[in-house]
Amino acid sequence: MGDYQVAGVQQDALGAVQLELGGNPNTLALRRPFDPLAHDLEASFRLTRFADLKGRGCKVPQEVLNKLVEGLQQDYNSAAEHEHAHFMHMAIPRIGIGLDCSVTPLRHGGLCLVQTTDFFYPLVDDPYMMGKIACANVLSDLYAMGVTECDNMLMLLGVSTKMTEKERDVVIPLIMRGFKDSALEAGTTVTGGQTVVNPWCTIGGVATTVCQPNEYIVPDNAVVGDVLVLTKPLGTQVAVNAHQWLDQPERWNRIKLVVSEEDVRKAYHRAMDSMARLNRIASRLMHKYNAHGATDITGFGLLGHAQTLASHQKNEVSFVIHNLPVIAKMAAVAKACGNMFQLLQGHSAETSGGLLICLPREQAAAYCKDIEQQEGYQAWIIGIVEKGNRTARIIDKPRVIEVPAKE
Amino acid sequence: MGDYQVAGVQQDALGAVQLELGGNPNTLALRRPFDPLAHDLEASFRLTRFADLKGRGCKVPQEVLNKLVEGLQQDYNSAAEHEHAHFMHMAIPRIGIGLDCSVTPLRHGGLCLVQTTDFFYPLVDDPYMMGKIACANVLSDLYAMGVTECDNMLMLLGVSTKMTEKERDVVIPLIMRGFKDSALEAGTTVTGGQTVVNPWCTIGGVATTVCQPNEYIVPDNAVVGDVLVLTKPLGTQVAVNAHQWLDQPERWNRIKLVVSEEDVRKAYHRAMDSMARLNRIASRLMHKYNAHGATDITGFGLLGHAQTLASHQKNEVSFVIHNLPVIAKMAAVAKACGNMFQLLQGHSAETSGGLLICLPREQAAAYCKDIEQQEGYQAWIIGIVEKGNRTARIIDKPRVIEVPAKE
Numbered sequence: 001m002g003d004y005q006v007a008g009v010q011q012d013a014l015g016a017v018q019l020e021l022g023g024n025p026n027t028l029a030l031r032r033p034f035d036p037l038a039h040d041l042e043a044s045f046r047l048t049r050f051a052d053l054k055g056r057g058c059k060v061p062q063e064v065l066n067k068l069v070e071g072l073q074q075d076y077n078s079a080a081e082h083e084h085a086h087f088m089h090m091a092i093p094r095i096g097i098g099l100d101c102s103v104t105p106l107r108h109g110g111l112c113l114v115q116t117t118d119f120f121y122p123l124v125d126d127p128y129m130m131g132k133i134a135c136a137n138v139l140s141d142l143y144a145m146g147v148t149e150c151d152n153m154l155m156l157l158g159v160s161t162k163m164t165e166k167e168r169d170v171v172i173p174l175i176m177r178g179f180k181d182s183a184l185e186a187g188t189t190v191t192g193g194q195t196v197v198n199p200w201c202t203i204g205g206v207a208t209t210v211c212q213p214n215e216y217i218v219p220d221n222a223v224v225g226d227v228l229v230l231t232k233p234l235g236t237q238v239a240v241n242a243h244q245w246l247d248q249p250e251r252w253n254r255i256k257l258v259v260s261e262e263d264v265r266k267a268y269h270r271a272m273d274s275m276a277r278l279n280r281i282a283s284r285l286m287h288k289y290n291a292h293g294a295t296d297i298t299g300f301g302l303l304g305h306a307q308t309l310a311s312h313q314k315n316e317v318s319f320v321i322h323n324l325p326v327i328a329k330m331a332a333v334a335k336a337c338g339n340m341f342q343l344l345q346g347h348s349a350e351t352s353g354g355l356l357i358c359l360p361r362e363q364a365a366a367y368c369k370d371i372e373q374q375e376g377y378q379a380w381i382i383g384i385v386e387k388g389n390r391t392a393r394i395i396d397k398p399r400v401i402e403v404p405a406k407e
Numbered sequence: 408m409g410d411y412q413v414a415g416v417q418q419d420a421l422g423a424v425q426l427e428l429g430g431n432p433n434t435l436a437l438r439r440p441f442d443p444l445a446h447d448l449e450a451s452f453r454l455t456r457f458a459d460l461k462g463r464g465c466k467v468p469q470e471v472l473n474k475l476v477e478g479l480q481q482d483y484n485s486a487a488e489h490e491h492a493h494f495m496h497m498a499i500p501r502i503g504i505g506l507d508c509s510v511t512p513l514r515h516g517g518l519c520l521v522q523t524t525d526f527f528y529p530l531v532d533d534p535y536m537m538g539k540i541a542c543a544n545v546l547s548d549l550y551a552m553g554v555t556e557c558d559n560m561l562m563l564l565g566v567s568t569k570m571t572e573k574e575r576d577v578v579i580p581l582i583m584r585g586f587k588d589s590a591l592e593a594g595t596t597v598t599g600g601q602t603v604v605n606p607w608c609t610i611g612g613v614a615t616t617v618c619q620p621n622e623y624i625v626p627d628n629a630v631v632g633d634v635l636v637l638t639k640p641l642g643t644q645v646a647v648n649a650h651q652w653l654d655q656p657e658r659w660n661r662i663k664l665v666v667s668e669e670d671v672r673k674a675y676h677r678a679m680d681s682m683a684r685l686n687r688i689a690s691r692l693m694h695k696y697n698a699h700g701a702t703d704i705t706g707f708g709l710l711g712h713a714q715t716l717a718s719h720q721k722n723e724v725s726f727v728i729h730n731l732p733v734i735a736k737m738a739a740v741a742k743a744c745g746n747m748f749q750l751l752q753g754h755s756a757e758t759s760g761g762l763l764i765c766l767p768r769e770q771a772a773a774y775c776k777d778i779e780q781q782e783g784y785q786a787w788i789i790g791i792v793e794k795g796n797r798t799a800r801i802i803d804k805p806r807v808i809e810v811p812a813k814e
Contacts (some may be wrong), residue, residue: 052606053604054573080480101599102559102561102598102599104558104559104596104598106558106617107516107556107558107617108516109515109516109619111515111518111617113558113615113617115559115560115561115598115599115613116561116599116617117561117563117599117600117601117613118601119563119601119603119617120603149514151511151513151514151520152509152511152520152522154509154522154523154524154613156524156526156563161459178794184689189511191510191511192508192509192522192523192524193524194524194525194526194611196527197460198605198606198607198609199459199605199606199607200606201604206522206524206613208520208522208615210513210514210515210518210520210617289695289780326746360547
């Protein structure tokens with residue numbers, strides 16, 4: 001029997017979170033920092049201590065994963081599958097490593113099932129925000145395919161074996177509430193899920209849509225002359241680590257010459273805000289401006305996902321990235337760490353990152369302007385599509401664009 | 408970006424498993440025990456050591472879960488949700504604690520999205536069988552709702568941080584292969600998933616169907632006079648634990664007076680076989696014999712799930728259970744353990760257990776006969792539906808039916 005088919009939170013646990021929300025769940029700017037004491041927890045409580053890895057940094061390395069799943073394409077050559085490989089004369093990529101969603105033709109009326117799942121570990125200490133980020137991150141895979149309507153979500157939760165009962169009873173409902181609020185913001189609902197106990201706290205979900213083939217954009221249509229647009233800044237993983245190091249003097253000493261405490265706190269909040277933001281409007285505008293394909297930037301970093309997207313192209317194209325928009329000061333922090341993050345090489349993991357979109361050159365500026373008008377957030381033209389062998393690279397000395405925290 | 412949209416195994420890792428399968432993946436009876444040496448692993452390799460909890464025993468306790476999600480129904484009273492609460496004049500249980508699947512009305516042509524997710528920890532040492540069991544367990548939630556066609560599956564994998572590279576490269580492809588083979592057996596495919604590293608090995612999935620409302624059976628229609636049928640024996644958790652104790656003298660000494668090594672090995676294989684078996688035919692026959700509702704027996708044990716099913720009934724009924732079919736010798740083992748399993752009280756966790764079905768009295772015998780003819784496995788009438796207040800109980804001295812291992 002399924003675990004539960006419901007999601008939410010105890011009413012009495014919501015006093016503190018309402019305060020933190022400044023009475024308005026949609027006004028992130030007004031959100032106060034999570035205060036463990038206000039929830040009757042120890043002042044030292046940190047959600048991020050309930051896992052040894054953070055956010056999308058938990059991914060199995062891309063090359064390992066490729067090894068584990070290699071040789072699968074030929075494994076999927078039975079008649080049953082060939083039957084579905086084409087649909088309405090469109091080559092539907094029923095199976096394909098690296099696509100953001102699976103697309104499955106259905107038995108009913110030319111409809112397709114578009115699905116994705118993702119789960120990871122806490123990377124911010126605010127349980128409510130962690131729930132929002134997890135939900136935004138799952139939905140982002142749909143948005144990357146141009147699918148703007150999600151029909152249903154499931155929530156996947158691992159309650160850490162190391163949490164006290166009190167911690168569990170405070171934290172889990174807040175995570176659930178954040179997840180659900182984000183789902184409501186996306187115009188969908190959470191109707192079920194699964195909760196287990198696990199050494200590390202885990203949070204994730206499943207997003208599903210049933211749609212007409214014209215509702216999604218197969219991300220394989222880039223042409224020479226397109227430009228690449230990115231809709232959120234890089235550096236989320238650097239920011240959440242730097243923030244954690246505020247409590248760890250030996251770590252903090254490594255970066256304090258290049259960054260102030262205030263800088264780090266601002267970057268952390270900018271990162272949280274960015275990770276919790278839905279890519280939905282970015283997705284909707286892909287249709288308006290005739291995007292040729294997109295992906296979202298998560299665990300494999302900008303370059304990892306750019307390479308996967310490039311490898312799926314029908315045309316002989318390559319992606320060249322010139323600009324790296326990075327949360328303010330985080331490029332300096334990454335450099336001071338001796339490049340453990342590989343941020344400027346494009347390998348730093350992101351969580352709930354932006355969409356990387358191939359747009360016709362003449363549409364890109366209008367796309368960026370439109371998204372800024374609708375959301376108040378910038379998007380950036382970061383590269384170009386040229387003739388090539390379906391690879392992606394970052395130029396030798398990319399321009400780093402410092403993206404300040406929003407006031 | 409999503410992790411991968413594919414599932415399977417390296418061809419070269421399949422030599423040993425083909426041997427273990429006796430050349431025929433569908434002939435479980437011929438399957439040899441998993442031999443770590445044949446896969447170049449240490450003889451002492453045990454998949455079950457990569458988690459401290461087993462199978463559905465990892466569930467957050469039912470009462471804790473209820474507390475975490477209590478007060479949610481009133482939380483779901485926004486206009487947006489009420490709008491969907493009825494559909495085609497049917498009260499579709501869009502949200503409901505304890506239902507096996509979520510059912511979501513879709514924007515398209517009177518169709519519904521039926522979904523479920525489940526994940527847990529290794530409880531058998533054979534990675535291939537573990538994959539099959541995980542898949543059968545996820546699908547079982549659909550089958551409990553009378554949904555026999557699954558349109559798509561996603562796989563959720565946690566690779567243990569404690570596995571060596573070698574272990575990982577052997578074990579993970581085998582788990583994937585088992586999962587995928589079970590999906591093929593069910594007439595569906597695995598088109599995606601998510602793989603992370605985690606302290607404990609984790610395996611699970613998502614099953615999704617888009618169907619007409621007449622394809623599923625809302626499990627709320629039991630009437631006085633119905634009987635309760637169970638389609639798999641109880642005792643899987645006892646059997647997998649007893650099997651693990653063969654390696655642990657101090658544990659083994661507690662049960663060796665009531666059971667032989669041979670008994671335990673037989674029970675273990677019976678349990679594996681049973682857990683890997685799909686509830687699909689059981690589900691199909693629910694339609695033929697006009698079932699009034701069903702659930703599947705997993706982490707909360709027979710009584711836990713019976714109580715949840717009873718609580719959802721429209722009519723004023725209660726369930727009374729008289730018979731407990733148990734894998735041979737496992738009742739004695741459970742008793743010898745001082746009832747740590749609470750097997751005869753109905754609380755022992757099961758993994759990928761049978762369907763518990765409310766059937767019209769005059770149909771039940773035919774149902775049991777039909778399933779035995781089609782599958783070669785017995786089903787049992789274990790109780791009755793009488794007038795009551797939507798609860799379930801096991802009588803004082805239930806009859807234990809010893810279910811022998813199939814030869």
